[in-house]
Amino acid sequence: MKPPYRVPSACKKQTSAALSALVLSSLAGCRGVQSTLWPQGPAAQAISDIGWVMFAGAAVILLLVMALALYAIFRIPEKRLPVSANALIAVGGVGLPVVTLTALLIYGVIAMGYLRAGADDPDVQIEVIGNQWWWDVHYRGGGQTVATANEIHIPAGVPVKISVRTRDVIHSFWVPNLAGKIDLIPGRINHIVLQADRPGMFRGQCAEFCGAQHARMAFVVIAEPADVYAAWLARQRQPAATPANAAIARGRDAFSASGCMVCHTVRGVGVAQQAGPDLTHVASRKYLAAGTLENNRANLIEVIARSQTVKPGNRMPSYPDLDKKSLDAIASYLESLQ
Ligand code: HEC
Ligand SMILES: [Cu+2]
Known part of the structure; x- marks a missing residue:
């Protein structure tokens, strides 16, 4: 059984390349249809930015610590700078973490605002219901409900609010190119906003182990120009075709x-x-x-x-x-x- 999407070759190369090549090719982008490294919407972009900022900050701190360690090992003891242990702890152990973590917290809280950016278009009301092991998708706008499965069409370029719930166990709804994850929890209705900057097809996957076929609980999100989306929805609203022969x-x-x-x-x-x-x-x-x-x-x-x-x-x-x-x-x- 072959998966519906191959691992993009850019990703394969990344895993086999040397460290420097890995960093370079990551920066060049891993254009997968199920990849956080290729954000295609504002929420995914905000998450990706946080990731890269943390990566860069952690890299700088790692280099700093390594440099200090090398200094401590190789510098002739008599020539070492006279730094008192208390000063080192105050600056490196208290001051530095307080400053960096506070900055990260403020940045994170601001960036999170993007993830909640509201979307309340009464004509686009999409409900996703998790089942072991498939996704029931209901479109409730326009006074009529239509159901489909494992395939979510959305208009491109606008935020679309998706409400999620489950009929059995906990699942997690995740479309890495478009947004973060949201859990489907029994007895609760949760929401997530999906926005694709431009038309395209992206792959989503259940991200919370939910039983034997959890790995085969995937879906696609198809972002389309508004008129194509409207035509698709109009077709879905039709009752089933009557047998032609x-x-x-x-x-x-x-x-x-x-x-x-x-x-x-x-x-x-x-x-x-x-x-x-x-x-x-x-x-x-x-x-x-x-x-x-x-x-x-x-x-x-x-x-x-x-x-x-x-x-x-x-x-x-x-x-x-x-x-x-x-x-x-x-x-x-x-x-x-x-
Ligand atoms: C006991 C309930 C049940 C019965 C009876 C049943 N199905 Fe299904 N069917 C399911 C479930 C549940 C799935 C989803 C399986 C999954 O992907 O995890 C499914 C999936 C399918 C799919 C794939 C649909 C999609 O969009 O992925 C087809 C086609 C289908 N069934 C056809 C049939 C036909 C034809 C019959 C009668 C011969 C039948 N089913 C009888 C429960 C049932
Ligand atoms: Cu699941």
């Missing part, structure tokens, strides 16, 4: 006959369910099984027939008894749900 209609019948609708919603066809991802527009999504597999026909069949092989322990049973004809028909039906 007899083969697809057979697929829909096999889908309901196999009990898939006990867990999955196909809006306009059955009653709403929440135990599995909403499939109303499943074919419009880039990935299946929370960023695990690319969304294509072969993988669709794989996810249905061998769910427990794709993601062992996940909440969907495998369907080894579905014959090839039914599987094909169901796949055709799901592929028609654009």
Whole structure:
């Protein structure tokens, strides 16, 4: 099973290079779609800046301490500067930490302001609900709720408030290129603001161990120009496509006959369910099984027939008894749900 994104080659080089090359190439930027080193929004930028300031400060202090240590080791004792132990402790042990930590605290508090920069657009109300091991995404704006899974579309260039909660255990919502982390805690609703400076696709990942398939609980954030976003949302608001031919209609019948609708919603066809991802527009999504597999026909069949092989322990049973004809028909039906 190959991950949806390869590790960008710039990152690979970094790990193998010598220390100086590492620092240089870090500064040049590690342009990954899941990288804190390539901030693509104001919150991620603020976090990245704090990181680099702390890195630089720590480097200066390290050099200073090393220089003092070398001085103490190699300077002929008679020629050492006469510094009293008390003065050294007062300056280096009390004064220096108080000054640097106070400066860092003030800087940190100011920078944190960016992370909370408000966003209250009543038309963009996105709710993300964590499940073992997938992300349920609801769009509540405009008087109608639509659900999708493991894929969050946002308008680029504006702050978007995301509220998060969980149906089971603690998860953590993290899109490194855009913002910090926010925990999904049972019984609580938390918020985070995502803002992408320009259109692009970024990868997010659950950042709090939540069980066996925690590592396969990923998602993508797609930032789009406002009109593309609006068109996407308008399409998602449509009910599921009605079967265009007899083969697809057979697929829909096999889908309901196999009990898939006990867990999955196909809006306009059955009653709403929440135990599995909403499939109303499943074919419009880039990935299946929370960023695990690319969304294509072969993988669709794989996810249905061998769910427990794709993601062992996940909440969907495998369907080894579905014959090839039914599987094909169901796949055709799901592929028609654009
Ligand atoms: C017991 C509940 C349950 C039943 C029954 C069920 N599923 Fe699922 N299904 C899930 C869950 C939970 C997931 C998400 C798994 C994950 O990624 O962790 C899922 C994922 C999927 C996905 C991937 C969707 C996506 O966006 O990633 C497809 C396609 C799917 N199921 C099709 C089916 C079909 C077809 C059937 C009937 C043959 C079926 N399911 C029966 C619970 C169920
Ligand atoms: Cu999780």
